[in-house]
Amino acid sequence: MKNKYSIFSLIKNAFSQHENWKQAWGNPEPKKEYDAVIVGGGGHGLATAYYLAKKHNMKNIAVLEKGWIGGGNTGRNTTIIRSNYLWDASAGLYDHALKIWENLSQELNYNIMFSQRGVMNLAHNLQDVRDLKRRTHANRLNGIDAVWLDTNQVKEFCPIINISQDIRYPVLGGTLQRRAGTARHDAVAWGYARGADAMGVDIIQNCEVKGIKRNGDQVEGLQTAKGFIKTKKIGVVAAGHSSVIANMAGLKLPLESKPLQALVSEPVKPIIDTVVMSNAVHAYVSQSDKGELVIGAGTDAYISYTQRGSHDVVEGTLKAILELYPIFSRMKMLRQWGGIVDICPDASPIISKTNIKGLYFNCGWGTGGFKATPGSGDLFAHTIANDEPHKLNAAFNLNRFVSGDLVDEHGAAAVAH
Amino acid sequence: MFVINCPYCGERDQSEFSCGGEAHIVRPKQPTELSDDEWAEYLFMRKNIKGVQFERWNHAHGCRKWFNMVRDSSNDKIHAVYKMGEKPPAI
Numbered sequence: 001m002k003n004k005y006s007i008f009s010l011i012k013n014a015f016s017q018h019e020n021w022k023q024a025w026g027n028p029e030p031k032k033e034y035d036a037v038i039v040g041g042g043g044h045g046l047a048t049a050y051y052l053a054k055k056h057n058m059k060n061i062a063v064l065e066k067g068w069i070g071g072g073n074t075g076r077n078t079t080i081i082r083s084n085y086l087w088d089a090s091a092g093l094y095d096h097a098l099k100i101w102e103n104l105s106q107e108l109n110y111n112i113m114f115s116q117r118g119v120m121n122l123a124h125n126l127q128d129v130r131d132l133k134r135r136t137h138a139n140r141l142n143g144i145d146a147v148w149l150d151t152n153q154v155k156e157f158c159p160i161i162n163i164s165q166d167i168r169y170p171v172l173g174g175t176l177q178r179r180a181g182t183a184r185h186d187a188v189a190w191g192y193a194r195g196a197d198a199m200g201v202d203i204i205q206n207c208e209v210k211g212i213k214r215n216g217d218q219v220e221g222l223q224t225a226k227g228f229i230k231t232k233k234i235g236v237v238a239a240g241h242s243s244v245i246a247n248m249a250g251l252k253l254p255l256e257s258k259p260l261q262a263l264v265s266e267p268v269k270p271i272i273d274t275v276v277m278s279n280a281v282h283a284y285v286s287q288s289d290k291g292e293l294v295i296g297a298g299t300d301a302y303i304s305y306t307q308r309g310s311h312d313v314v315e316g317t318l319k320a321i322l323e324l325y326p327i328f329s330r331m332k333m334l335r336q337w338g339g340i341v342d343i344c345p346d347a348s349p350i351i352s353k354t355n356i357k358g359l360y361f362n363c364g365w366g367t368g369g370f371k372a373t374p375g376s377g378d379l380f381a382h383t384i385a386n387d388e389p390h391k392l393n394a395a396f397n398l399n400r401f402v403s404g405d406l407v408d409e410h411g412a413a414a415v416a417h
Numbered sequence: 418m419f420v421i422n423c424p425y426c427g428e429r430d431q432s433e434f435s436c437g438g439e440a441h442i443v444r445p446k447q448p449t450e451l452s453d454d455e456w457a458e459y460l461f462m463r464k465n466i467k468g469v470q471f472e473r474w475n476h477a478h479g480c481r482k483w484f485n486m487v488r489d490s491s492n493d494k495i496h497a498v499y500k501m502g503e504k505p506p507a508i
Contacts, residue, residue, distance in 0.1 A: 243465035254461035256438065257490075300418075302436035303490050305467045310418035312432040345461050402457040 005109055024190060025197035030204050030226050034062045036233035036384055037222060039209050039245060041065025042074040043185070044362055044369065045237035046192035046203070047377020048384070053199035055378070056385035062202040063193075064209055064224060066241075070189030073239045076339035077370040078262050078284065078296040080275055082119040082180035084146050086135050089395035089407050090348060091142040096392050097375025098179060104374055110191030112183045113289065117274050119180035120149070120157060122324075124169035124280040132175045139177075149174050158276055160327050167323050169281050182275060182286060188373055212249040212359070219249070219358040235360045235384045240305065240340025242363035249359055254345055254401045258299040259338040260367050261309035265331045267291030281320035293331065295321060299341060299367060309338035341366050346400075348407035351380050351393040360384050361398065419493050424500050425480045437473035439463050440485045441505065467491050469508055 003009070003022045013021055036052060038045045041063045052058040063069075081101055083094035105112050123129045132148070139146035154174045155163045163171045193203055204226065211223035212234065221230040236245045240257040267290050277284040277296075284296045297317035300310050314336060322329055344350065344364035349372070351362050362380040365372065379393040389397060400406055419431050445451050445459055464470065468491055475483050487497040487508055497506045 241467065243463070244467050247464070247466075252458075252462040252464065254457075254463065255465050256463055257465055257467075303438070303465060303470070303472070304493055305491050306493055310431065312418065342465075401461040402453045404453075 024194040025203050028202045028204065030062060030064075030202065030207065030224070030229050031060075033221075033230040034202075035060045035231070036235060037061065037229060037231045038063045038235045038237060039222070040072075040237035040239065041069040041189075041193070041203060041205065042072050042237065042239060043070065043188045043192065043373040044074075044239075044365075044376045044380070045235075046070075046189055046196055047373055048235055048237060048362065048380045049201045049203075049377075050192045050196040050199075051378045051381035052385060053196055053201050056381060058385060059200040062204055062229070063196070064207045064222070064229075065203070065205045066208040068205050069193050069203060070186050073339040073341065073369065074185055074189045074373075076262065076337055077185055078286070078294050079182040079185045079288075079370060080119060080180075080277070080284070080286065080296075081114075081183055081371040082177050082275075083144055083371070084119070084121070084135065084139050084175065084177045084180065085409060086138050087407055087409060088142060090409055091139065091144055092392050093349075093375060093379070093396065094372055095142070095144050096378070097372045100374035100378065101183065102179075104183075104188075104191070108191040108195050110187060110194060112187040112191055114181065114183040116179055116181040117286075118157075118176055118178045119275040119277060120154065120174050120176045122154065122174040122276065122278040122280075123172045124278065125172065128280055129172050132173070136175050145177055145179050147176050147178075149176055158272065158274055160272060160325055161276070162324055162326055169278075169320070169323070171324070180275070184289075185370060192377070209245060209248070212245070214249065214356065217355065217357050219356060231358075233358045233360070233384055235362065235380060237362045237380070239363065239365065239369070240342050242342050242361060246361070249354075249356055251354060251356065251359070253350070253361065253363065253398075255342040255364055256303050257305060257340050257342050258302065259304050259306060259309040260299045260341045261297040261314055261336060261338045263295050263297065263314060263333050263336040264288070264292040265295070265328075266334050268293075268331070271327070276324075278320065278324065281324070283317045283320035283324065285321060285325070292334065293328065295333075299343070305340050307338045307340055309336075341369075343367070346406040346408045347410040349376070349396055350398055351376065351383060352389065352397040352399075353383065353387065354398060419495065421474065421486070421495065422498050423476045423479060423482075424484050424498055425482050426476060429476070429479060433476060433478040435475050435477040437475055437483065439465075440471040440473045469496060471505055
């Protein structure tokens with residue numbers, strides 16, 4: 001990499017008052033033709049471009065982004081990373097991603113602030129206890145670290161939790177994945193953008209896709225805000241807007257787009273050093289390095305592309321948070337926002353070819369796509385380059401909605417979808 | 418979050434209602450004769466439009482009746498509400 005970041009580059013730039021740092025990625029005009037075009041400059045799309053260039057030697061490629069890179073769901077999630085999924089296919093997919101996360105800062109030469117602070121999932125009723133214990137066993141059979149904690153061990157691991165048995169949803173125990181944690185979400189997009197740019201990938205921002213040109217069942221190119229771009233391979237990673245792009249190609253997807261909300265509090269001193277998720281009451285909380293509580297709420301129950309979300313959803317989450325953590329009762333919330341998530345009927349993603357040649361979709365991540373970013377990019381790049389899925393994403397094809405071979409993580413995942 | 422004009426109860430807060438998704442998906446007349454592709458289309462495939470779309474709603478915490486609605490999903494603006502069985506308005 002040309003401008004490698006290191007202690008020496010830091011010292012060198014200090015002498016010029018840090019005014020001579022080079023731009024981390026360029027701002028090129030689109031060429032007339034590319035070997036492949038990725039639609040969507042979020043974490044997943046940039047990672048796809050990075051691995052296409054790095055592992056499959058496809059350098060004449062572009063990433064098209066409607067707004068600015070990382071400005072969609074990549075910058076709107078609660079940054080949780082874990083791989084404790086129930087089914088073998090999901091465990092394979094998410095743990096593949098987690099293994100890449102563990103070395104990603106070194107690989108990208110960019111500090112993504114990956115922090116393996118552990119993720120704890122709470123059980124609030126007997127069925128939760130049974131489900132989470134079962135999931136712990138399934139995880140361990142798949143080589144994923146997971147332990148069951150009883151109520152007192154939960155309290156020991158996270159002392160601010162209220163374990164009174166008199167509350168509406170008492171804590172009956174929980175699972176812990178110690179390898180899980182968080183990462184700085186913006187840095188993930190920036191790190192991949194810088195890495196891809198260094199290998200010659202064109203990252204084109206403010207370039208909305210307006211149409212997809214087909215010749216029979218083969219794609220020929222894209223109409224964009226910056227003119228027509230010819231290409232034989234299009235990889236769509238447009239999250240909540242996947243159906244919008246699919247409709248341009250005359251394709252229907254099994255998706256519904258809904259706003260998912262998150263909020264942060266005013267910054268305070270360190271009080272919670274792990275991530276705690278609670279399925280039954282749909283509340284999860286962690287603390288950012290700046291000191292803000294990062295709180296994830298639920299989705300609105302209707303299709304909407306408004307990037308806002310309803311107040312009653314936030315209200316429900318905060319009620320649950322206050323019951324579990326009475327210490328937060330006087331915290332002030334600083335910001336609230338929504339992102340549009342594309343939800344599949346089985347709450348598992350789609351990383352797949354389509355019946356249109358040269359058109360690939362990576363979508364349906366719903367409420368939990370951030371954790372999979374590196375793995376998703378790696379497997380989608382494999383699928384695009386070889387026109388065949390990798391064995392880790394073979395189960396996540398579009399055809400599963402025809403065959404009925406669904407990957408039903410709905411409710412079986414660690415958090416309600 | 419918005420206010421919905423229930424055709425039976427009048428204006429109520431959206432949190433009283435639950436959304437039943439895309440409207441006017443007709444249940445197959447001969448389910449036994451459907452191919453796997455046709456089943457997938459009926460069960461799973463959705464238009465998921467960004468813009469004006471037709472959808473079903475239920476006044477779950479009110480009269481519990483189903484009705485249809487025309488709503489713009491890009492700004493949550495409601496264009497029309499009509500009862501089940503009524504002809505959808507031309508929009």
